[in-house]
Amino acid sequence: MLRTHTCGELRISDVGKEVTLTGWVAKIRDKGGMIWIDLRDRYGITQLILEEGKSDKNVVEAARNLGREFVVEAKGIIVERVAKNDKMPTGDIEIKVSDLNILNPAKLPPFLIEDETDGGEDLRMKYRYLDLRRNIVRKNLELRHRIAIEARKYLDSLNFLEVETPVLIKSTPEGARDFVVPSRVHAGEFYALPQSPQTFKQLLMVSGFDRYYQIVKCFRDEDLRADRQPEFTQIDCEMSFITQEDILNTFEGMIRHLFKTVKGIDLPPFPRMTYADAMKYYGNDKPDTRFEMKFVELTDVAKGKGFNVFDQAELIVGIAAKGCSEYTRKELDEITEFVKRPQIGSKGLVYVKLNQDGTIKSSVDKFYGEADLKVLAEKLNAQKGDLLLILSGDAKQTRSALSELRLEMGKRLGLRDKNTYSCHWVIDFPLLEFGEEEKRWFAMHHPFTSPKPEDIGLLESDLGKVRANAYDMVINGVEVGGGSIRIYNKDLQAKMFEILGFSAEEAKAQFGFLMDAFEYGAPPHGGIAFGFDRLCSLFGGVDSIRDFIAFPKNNAGRDVMIDSPSPISDAQLNELHIGVKAEDLKK
Amino acid sequence: MLRTHTCGELRISDVGKEVTLTGWVAKIRDKGGMIWIDLRDRYGITQLILEEGKSDKNVVEAARNLGREFVVEAKGIIVERVAKNDKMPTGDIEIKVSDLNILNPAKLPPFLIEDETDGGEDLRMKYRYLDLRRNIVRKNLELRHRIAIEARKYLDSLNFLEVETPVLIKSTPEGARDFVVPSRVHAGEFYALPQSPQTFKQLLMVSGFDRYYQIVKCFRDEDLRADRQPEFTQIDCEMSFITQEDILNTFEGMIRHLFKTVKGIDLPPFPRMTYADAMKYYGNDKPDTRFEMKFVELTDVAKGKGFNVFDQAELIVGIAAKGCSEYTRKELDEITEFVKRPQIGSKGLVYVKLNQDGTIKSSVDKFYGEADLKVLAEKLNAQKGDLLLILSGDAKQTRSALSELRLEMGKRLGLRDKNTYSCHWVIDFPLLEFGEEEKRWFAMHHPFTSPKPEDIGLLESDLGKVRANAYDMVINGVEVGGGSIRIYNKDLQAKMFEILGFSAEEAKAQFGFLMDAFEYGAPPHGGIAFGFDRLCSLFGGVDSIRDFIAFPKNNAGRDVMIDSPSPISDAQLNELHIGVKAEDLKK
Known part of the structure; x- marks a missing residue:
């Protein structure tokens, strides 16, 4: 191997050893006659150090010619660092470089080679x-x-x-x-x-x-x-x-x-x-069960109060979002807009706030008295502080929309931790x-x-x-x-x-x-x-x-890197007994 | 699992256990009121046994309806065999069947499902x-x-x-x-x-x-x-x-x-x-080194004796086949024919027999006296009992041909054990x-x-x-x-x-x-x-x-099993913007 060790393995117990490392230049600092180089490979990063006047002149010169992402081979002695870095496994040591060999130079990369990069997709x-x-x-x-x-x-x-x-x-x-x-x-x-x-x-x-x-x-x-x-x-x-x-x-x-x-x-x-239960309780055959918030069907109890939307619905179904009774107008508008998106396709959202003070406020107060709303809350097994969210309409579409809303509420409530x-x-x-x-x-x-x-x-x-x-x-x-x-x-x-x-x-x-x-x-x-x-x-x-x-x-x-797919030669096409339809190429 | 054990794991220490096995019927013998069935799965074969009069009547009936390669589930007690079979890991035991269930019948396979089959490729x-x-x-x-x-x-x-x-x-x-x-x-x-x-x-x-x-x-x-x-x-x-x-x-x-x-x-x-040595000593960049029989170049010593074939050759090269001096006319003809095959392409083969009695006999005695032949034998480091085989001609072709002959001789001498x-x-x-x-x-x-x-x-x-x-x-x-x-x-x-x-x-x-x-x-x-x-x-x-x-x-x-490649529909071709060249189909 061109190296004796990887950039991830040297520790304080190795101090005094002469080693050869290889890797990529991740970072260089050149200040007050001192040069520090972070050398990176798959296994980690090790700090190289050179000092003007003490290190070999040619080696210092070589180090000053390095750029980011140059591939180098560095030889030197492992020494204990003065300023240790406890965020790196190799942070207790550094390499006093005695020899430095550029294996391959590198052009400046088009984006930062770091966890947080400035390169777009x-x-x-x-x-x-x-x-x-x-x-x-x-x-x-x-x-x-x-x-x-x-x-x-x-x-x-x-x-x-x-x-x-x-x-x-x-x-x-x-x-x-x-x-x-x-x-x-x-x-x-x-x-x-x-x-x-x-x-x-x-x-x-x-x-x-x-x-x-x-x-x-x-x-x-x-x-x-x-x-x-x-x-x-x-x-x-x-x-x-x-x-x-x-x-x-x-x-x-x-x-x-x-x-x-x-x-x-x-x-x-x-x-x-x-599958039947998944559809019934989550409106979805792949429910996210990191949180409950199960569907409760309200068709029986919510009909017949003069609210046309519900009365004409095949299905009325709701969820209770714990602790969301204090949702603002703006937040309620956001989730209403959410369910009305074309890909979700609900016509509207009915909400019922079970306020902490025991009062109840809904978007359908015109049709539902407190007693009616309490029936819904009980059905949904909801408590003070909860927000009931109810959708209605065609059964299949409504389940699917409520499933999306449930996921959205789970996200808002931080219930979908990765x-x-x-x-x-x-x-x-x-x-x-x-x-x-x-x-x-x-x-x-x-x-x-x-x-x-x-x-x-x-x-x-x-x-x-x-x-x-x-x-x-x-x-x-x-x-x-x-x-x-x-x-x-x-x-x-x-x-x-x-x-x-x-x-x-x-x-x-x-x-x-x-x-x-x-x-x-x-x-x-x-x-x-x-x-x-x-x-x-x-x-x-x-x-x-x-x-x-x-x-x-x-x-x-x-594949934008290799630029594929791509045209092939007529000779290849002929060998394969096929031709490309010329009229399709113009489209 | 439909089984309690595989067909490969039961031993004498399991005697007395009630087990359920599943697998394929490999063999049935029905003789003197006894029925033996070899039940096979990936893990081995276990013998099932039924006895008229002792086993359940319906089960005996079911066993008599079995054919080769039927898939069955058999329940029974493990008993020690009277006639043990030490060729099978399960040969000490058999299963006294109490219940037999056909999971799937099978048509007679088109060839024998055995190591030595009667089915062609x-x-x-x-x-x-x-x-x-x-x-x-x-x-x-x-x-x-x-x-x-x-x-x-x-x-x-x-x-x-x-x-x-x-x-x-x-x-x-x-x-x-x-x-x-x-x-x-x-x-x-x-x-x-x-x-x-x-x-x-x-x-x-x-x-x-x-x-x-x-x-x-x-x-x-x-x-x-x-x-x-x-x-x-x-x-x-x-x-x-x-x-x-x-x-x-x-x-x-x-x-x-x-x-x-x-x-x-x-x-x-x-x-x-x-690579140079591989070509020189074996005429091949992937020599079979299970045996020696290295090439020896004879161009210098074999020329100039009036044998036109050699005199005009770019290269004369030989091998010594140990112990083959008693090759018969027929055998020599065979290997001569071998090197003359079109894919090998030699014009002919020169042989020299170093007989056990010290005499030497060659196919070119007309041109080479005993002393000449002894020189070749020495060059080839050959002994009494050996057969020298020599090819000549264009260097590249001759090496390649001798490489094939070397492999053939290795095979004949049993030097290429798998x-x-x-x-x-x-x-x-x-x-x-x-x-x-x-x-x-x-x-x-x-x-x-x-x-x-x-x-x-x-x-x-x-x-x-x-x-x-x-x-x-x-x-x-x-x-x-x-x-x-x-x-x-x-x-x-x-x-x-x-x-x-x-x-x-x-x-x-x-x-x-x-x-x-x-x-x-x-x-x-x-x-x-x-x-x-x-x-x-x-x-x-x-x-x-x-x-x-x-x-x-x-x-x-x-793939003759799935019959692929195969034509695809015009709709598929159209979607892919290609057409098949009609003129190629007729060919």
């Missing part, structure tokens, strides 16, 4: 290799590494085998859009990149692999919303000869192991909530949902999810009521993983494809190999997949997954 | 999920898993960080053909799949990541030769502030760790051989090689490889003589890994691109981000990548890498 992405030098960004990727190591350790200890499934697979019409890869050898044919290794992991169960996992890249050519990436990573898992209970326990165990080993947090057991983790399972999802636009049923999870045995009869009578053996793991309002017990019977699988509108021929063309496989002895099986990028960001207490991906793409799916 | 690939049930195939993938686990453990212990680099990158003209992915959002633009994460790992070094690794899928759209796969896996590594010596030691350490932990083999230190491992490094590769067809220089390793500092002057005078700081790890004649110390100076990198025929514009368009990165403080760095599929096959003592890939593609790059 675009600039940092273009120079991502410099952005990655920042401690805060590198720590995220170190965390990601550590989580992957511990996930593998846990799964390996339970006999899970990591099996690599192919990346060049086959396009399927169900689900999101595929990225495709034209074949040079087979003109007019295409591979597709996997949206998940779903069918392969099920085949591995048919193969008797019993327990499979893979930390694996997946691809979706979706219109990118904020914080979606066209390529993303899953911890993908599958088990045989299990019930839903086994999956929930095994993977609750994995997440608890990760919190324990990576963050030192002992989590309590994860509560389970049915360092508090509330984990739970949502179970018993509907098997199917009806696409109003397409006028057909879609699999809520995917076409391989099994209905709950007790609901199989409903497949003939009431598709919307069929519940699935499907489950999501939700942490702090984020769905970090989801899965299901799979269908392993060919006839039931064929029935599912039929319900989803596949003709027998289409089903055979797309999934024939899977249905064939089911005829050769498929075991009962099920699994789960975790969004690894999201899981890492959650562990890091950061909202953006992009901060946990070394080289992310922007919201337009572009 | 094509059939097994079409039904790969059944092929994977075979013990021998599953063991390969378990080995692969174990090697990956141990590689990560080793690298993690040395502070290497696993960082995921992107799969959707940018097409570059150098190297093999890229697979490309049309962008829907950016009409006429394409991503490319990485042939390796080379530039990204170098950027991570510029970012100060110091030590990186990744077990990662890579892609090459090459014409497939036997045992090449369009997608393959690398253990990709890079380190900063190192010399070549550090890389060799670190990764020799990794391979020794893998042999030790996975195979229980303590390997001796790996010898190092220059359970013997001979590992070494080949170092000091040429930096460049001249493409006779293209009339330009190509990077032998890749354009980022650094010349040896002492050879940099030759970049101006004699490109063919410049040696690189590049190295390959060779085990048993297989290149399992290779890498180099990289260029980290922008000017030298620009010079390399110039030598490789890139215009300044092309270099900037393709690798501008890397050259820019070099201006912002790039550390000295280097790395290596191991072919993970190949490494696994070597550990497994099997030649084919396909046996170590769960779902491989065939030699035409096709």
